[in-house]
Amino acid sequence: MTSTQERPAAEIGAPRKRKEDARLITGRTRWTDNVVLPGMLHLAMVRSPFAHARILGIDTEAAENAPGVMAVLIGTDLADEQGALPNAWAVVPEQKAPTHPSMAVDHVAFAGEIVAMVVARTAAEADDAAELVDVDYEELPPALDLKASAADEVLAHPDLGTNVSAVWTFDSAESGTGQDVDAAIATARESGIVIEREIRQQRLIPAFMEPRSIVVDPTAEQLTVWSATQVPHFVRIFIALVLGIPEHKIRVIAPDVGGGFGGKLQFTPEEVLTVIAARRTGKPCKYSESRSESLMSAHHGRDQVQKVTLAATKDGTVTGFKAELLADMGAYLGLVTSAIPLLGALMYNGIYKFPAYRLTFTNVFTNKTWTDAYRGAGRPEATFAIERLMDELAAEVGADPLEIRERNWIKHEEFPFDTVTGMRYDSGNYEAATAKAKELFGYDALRAEQRRRRESGDPVQLGIGVSTYTEMCGLAPSRWLGSMGYVGGGWEHASVRMLPTGKVEVITGTSPHGQGHETAWSQLVADRLGVAFEDVEVLHGDTQIAARGLDTYGSRSLAVGGMAVLAAADRVIEKAKPIAAQLLEANVDDLDFTGGRFGVRGTESGMSMGELAFAVFQGHKLDGSDVERSLDADATLDPDDFSFPHGTHLCATEVDTETGGVKIRSYVSVDDVGLVVNPLIVEGQVHGGLAQGIAQALFEEAVHDESGTLLTGSFVEYLVPSAADLPAFVTARTETPATTNQLGVKGVGEAGTIASTPAVVNAIVDAVRHLGVTDIPMPCSPYRVWKALQEGTRS
Amino acid sequence: MIPAGFEYYAPTSVDEAVTLLHDHEDAKVLAGGQSLFAVLRVRLAAFESLVDLGKIDELRGIRDDGDALVIGAMTPHSVVQIDPQVFDHARLISLATATIADPQVRHRGTFGGSLAHADPAGDLPAVAVALDASFVIAGPGGRRTVGASEFFQGVFTTAVGEDEVLVEVRVPKYTGWGAHYEKFNRVAQQWSIVAVAAAVRLEGDTIAEARVGLTNMGSTPIRATAVEQALVGQPATADAVRAAAERAADGTSPPTDLNGDADYRRHLASVLTRRAVLAAAGTG
Numbered sequence A: 001m002t003s004t005q006e007r008p009a010a011e012i013g014a015p016r017k018r019k020e021d022a023r024l025i026t027g028r029t030r031w032t033d034n035v036v037l038p039g040m041l042h043l044a045m046v047r048s049p050f051a052h053a054r055i056l057g058i059d060t061e062a063a064e065n066a067p068g069v070m071a072v073l074i075g076t077d078l079a080d081e082q083g084a085l086p087n088a089w090a091v092v093p094e095q096k097a098p099t100h101p102s103m104a105v106d107h108v109a110f111a112g113e114i115v116a117m118v119v120a121r122t123a124a125e126a127d128d129a130a131e132l133v134d135v136d137y138e139e140l141p142p143a144l145d146l147k148a149s150a151a152d153e154v155l156a157h158p159d160l161g162t163n164v165s166a167v168w169t170f171d172s173a174e175s176g177t178g179q180d181v182d183a184a185i186a187t188a189r190e191s192g193i194v195i196e197r198e199i200r201q202q203r204l205i206p207a208f209m210e211p212r213s214i215v216v217d218p219t220a221e222q223l224t225v226w227s228a229t230q231v232p233h234f235v236r237i238f239i240a241l242v243l244g245i246p247e248h249k250i251r252v253i254a255p256d257v258g259g260g261f262g263g264k265l266q267f268t269p270e271e272v273l274t275v276i277a278a279r280r281t282g283k284p285c286k287y288s289e290s291r292s293e294s295l296m297s298a299h300h301g302r303d304q305v306q307k308v309t310l311a312a313t314k315d316g317t318v319t320g321f322k323a324e325l326l327a328d329m330g331a332y333l334g335l336v337t338s339a340i341p342l343l344g345a346l347m348y349n350g351i352y353k354f355p356a357y358r359l360t361f362t363n364v365f366t367n368k369t370w371t372d373a374y375r376g377a378g379r380p381e382a383t384f385a386i387e388r389l390m391d392e393l394a395a396e397v398g399a400d401p402l403e404i405r406e407r408n409w410i411k412h413e414e415f416p417f418d419t420v421t422g423m424r425y426d427s428g429n430y431e432a433a434t435a436k437a438k439e440l441f442g443y444d445a446l447r448a449e450q451r452r453r454r455e456s457g458d459p460v461q462l463g464i465g466v467s468t469y470t471e472m473c474g475l476a477p478s479r480w481l482g483s484m485g486y487v488g489g490g491w492e493h494a495s496v497r498m499l500p501t502g503k504v505e506v507i508t509g510t511s512p513h514g515q516g517h518e519t520a521w522s523q524l525v526a527d528r529l530g531v532a533f534e535d536v537e538v539l540h541g542d543t544q545i546a547a548r549g550l551d552t553y554g555s556r557s558l559a560v561g562g563m564a565v566l567a568a569a570d571r572v573i574e575k576a577k578p579i580a581a582q583l584l585e586a587n588v589d590d591l592d593f594t595g596g597r598f599g600v601r602g603t604e605s606g607m608s609m610g611e612l613a614f615a616v617f618q619g620h621k622l623d624g625s626d627v628e629r630s631l632d633a634d635a636t637l638d639p640d641d642f643s644f645p646h647g648t649h650l651c652a653t654e655v656d657t658e659t660g661g662v663k664i665r666s667y668v669s670v671d672d673v674g675l676v677v678n679p680l681i682v683e684g685q686v687h688g689g690l691a692q693g694i695a696q697a698l699f700e701e702a703v704h705d706e707s708g709t710l711l712t713g714s715f716v717e718y719l720v721p722s723a724a725d726l727p728a729f730v731t732a733r734t735e736t737p738a739t740t741n742q743l744g745v746k747g748v749g750e751a752g753t754i755a756s757t758p759a760v761v762n763a764i765v766d767a768v769r770h771l772g773v774t775d776i777p778m779p780c781s782p783y784r785v786w787k788a789l790q791e792g793t794r795s
Numbered sequence B: 001m002i003p004a005g006f007e008y009y010a011p012t013s014v015d016e017a018v019t020l021l022h023d024h025e026d027a028k029v030l031a032g033g034q035s036l037f038a039v040l041r042v043r044l045a046a047f048e049s050l051v052d053l054g055k056i057d058e059l060r061g062i063r064d065d066g067d068a069l070v071i072g073a074m075t076p077h078s079v080v081q082i083d084p085q086v087f088d089h090a091r092l093i094s095l096a097t098a099t100i101a102d103p104q105v106r107h108r109g110t111f112g113g114s115l116a117h118a119d120p121a122g123d124l125p126a127v128a129v130a131l132d133a134s135f136v137i138a139g140p141g142g143r144r145t146v147g148a149s150e151f152f153q154g155v156f157t158t159a160v161g162e163d164e165v166l167v168e169v170r171v172p173k174y175t176g177w178g179a180h181y182e183k184f185n186r187v188a189q190q191w192s193i194v195a196v197a198a199a200v201r202l203e204g205d206t207i208a209e210a211r212v213g214l215t216n217m218g219s220t221p222i223r224a225t226a227v228e229q230a231l232v233g234q235p236a237t238a239d240a241v242r243a244a245a246e247r248a249a250d251g252t253s254p255p256t257d258l259n260g261d262a263d264y265r266r267h268l269a270s271v272l273t274r275r276a277v278l279a280a281a282g283t284g
């Protein structure tokens, strides 16, 4: 009766091709925009072309009379209904923020803010009518420059009275985790080395492949919402809280979602407005944004100014680190906008032993698109700062940048290690990762070539950049999140259901949007229950199926969600054991469970999980009403601590000193992400992450003109690299298991992005340091490299 | 985004196309749509009628016409790029075409569309100018031929009138010339920040004739005549070519944008000219 009797080969660690890929790659699947419902209406948004303006009046008459138009709604129509969009993270209790409407009522605070919405029979009619909405604006001076805005020179929200949302500080002397940083710097000024830098983390656009899309069906008892989101569970709760619809009357579905990178970790104005339109018209409504709308109005990322100071002894031993950050919130606080600098604030010490540390960040409003999570969220900024500084320290000392790092990093035998910021790094082996990277890279040969090119005055100079990073992964510990001001928790939930025919359904509260959870979770369960990989189906992203969950972001899915899946699978086995004992007429203590089979020790007698599932389904032979007629089990998991992946990345760049052009000659990444469930998926995450981190170093930047208009409003100007622009990556791993979860996994979603940006910039600076260049702002475009060379040669 | 509505016509002859353009107010020619539709979709422009040239067979193809090659306006980039006649007699066109965008765009986009669009950052206009191509234009009054220097009049502006169609382009044969297209951009799919088209004919080690065209150094493609003159009679050596290439930016007024200012572009023009000419001469 049952299908799979034999235990498959070990699944955990197997390079399985992703089962979801065929449908994702061909697009023959359930993207939100593919959802078509009877009688469905279409929305178009009218967006402010001005960064800062007062709305004097809106004339909707022409639009209302246009063909196919059912309704035109403006902010004053919705004032009572729309509520305010939530911010879920008060980084300080006194955090300030303007009210965040889904549709502007009388004031617009960034170019792209929605001022009106057209509901029409077809998408084309909605777009046509949107052009006829006539908005009368009175332009106001925009707050654009981050430093000037921090000084309140121009107010982004005059009613708020200031642009400063919050100021947050951590000081190791005050919290008793280290010494006083000012004293360390003063000493270093006298007898050591002090390195000071101002770094610009440029504004980036997440640029997920699938634009955001929402369909709302109001015609049944439950309001059903499809959304191209990373966080269906959040969306359900916030629709309830913001619009006052009872939570149990809402079902949210994130079908297949085409990328997010943090950009879809949001509760959006468009979601609120589509719900409102559907409820008002009583018909299903769809809104799918255009690429232009996506680039200008979906939240942006990064955008910080970092003033950093590193104090060290003459031999390059770091004695203190201080950072003052300005973080651009943009016009409003989104879900976790305020906490992005916080997520990196305790990681500027990287892999090193710093005796003293202080970090202050100031969150500042401007009249630009709001920022929020973008792959790495706070940790790329932290890693960039410290890894750039370590290269500068090496240059100052005149030592090899790897040697300087080794002098300062936490030794393998020193784990677990309590850092100067109060974090506990559970495990790590920086020596092993670095040794492996050096060897794969051919470090010494490249250094020799670099010397030759310098000596011969080659127009193409070679540089080597280092990045030895760590990051905190597995965004979870609910207690930590609460103590830092977040309103939600960080646990994760899973169910494992044994079906009568021996197949298995796994339900996860994480919400994949390209990560391959269906494959990896199948491997976990196949391994644990001893069933075939193909016999496991992973369900997710629908609040009616995956009732509990906190979704996917912050490299949490495997370390938190995957471990919940394992815990549920373990419970299935626990539940099955006494039943197996009953059916096999044996003592529980005499049973072994191996290879998916309960066997009576010392006999031939036994039963597979599949046979057991069918027997439980029949219930014929089960004795006692207290024996549950199901092997299904749920588990919820809330880890005690983060995990800390790390690694060593080495990059060699060739810099054409005549044009400023930069070519990555070779790139080696050795990552330690703990135990690997599927090496192909890890590889994919590393490759994609590297591309995104390299893109920050070389290509991408959201640029606004002096009136606040986004100049990089299409992919002609916003340069997302493709495979043709990237080198063949050499990737490898070391494996130091995490001690904070049962498998020893750590998380790999953000590692490549976090590590690669400083490796590339360090390599460029290293190539031209002898020509008088000590820094180049990102992205290091040929023009900027050329200008830096001009200035370097002059001075 | 969805373009505003328009009437769609698909004539099967050039005469029919010209009549349609003449008889309809606010009509626009549609070729491969790779530039036009981008503009229509973001609603930067709207036309009442589009006249699609895709069904006119006579506009497609490449033929040998004695001392010239004739390339039909509707020949897609993907065909031009691999055509052996173009490779033998006007290699600069093969090389420049291969740098345009990606295979998908090259399958839809057309040779004539690129020239008629006259984007200062487009790659084919500078090549046409360097090779002294001439343009056959059909209108209500019949056909006329204009030279490359007359054809390109400004940013997105050519000698083709509103009720006219670019039919074909005549390119004199440069059989046996060396050629190189040196394109400088930041990502593979990007338009040129600056590019240089160079073709040279060597006699022994000496440059007997040279053609140099510049992309994105002004509102129209530019022929670097000062460089051409300075090259003639010189040995094809790095030093001689470097000296000539110094003059690449003479008299240009290049744009300033996110990719660089005018000074940077002038500097690039001379570096890229040197590289293009040396590569064309086979000594790069």
Ligand SMILES: Cc1cc2nc3c(=O)[nH]c(=O)nc-3n(C[C@H](O)[C@H](O)[C@H](O)COP(=O)(O)OP(=O)(O)OC[C@H]3O[C@@H](n4cnc5c(N)ncnc54)[C@H](O)[C@@H]3O)c2cc1C
Pocket: B028, B029, B030, B031, B032, B033, B034, B035, B036, B037, B053, B073, B074, B099, B100, B101, B102, B105, B108, B109, B110, B111, B112, B113, B114, B116, B117, B119, B121, B122, B123, B124, B160, B164, B165, B166, B167, B189, B190, B191, B192
């Ligand atoms: C992603 C992308 C990247 C690109 N990168 C590059 C690049 O690197 N370099 C480059 O040079 N180009 C590039 N292009 C542009 C490409 O070469 C286009 O194909 C070309 O510019 C227009 O050709 P088309 O046939 O698509 O013309 P269409 O878009 O159909 O028309 C363009 C314009 O020319 C007019 N027109 C077209 N044909 C005629 C005719 N026979 N007579 C009269 N008027 C006519 C149309 O009315 C319209 O105004 C890129 C395009 C895309 C989408």
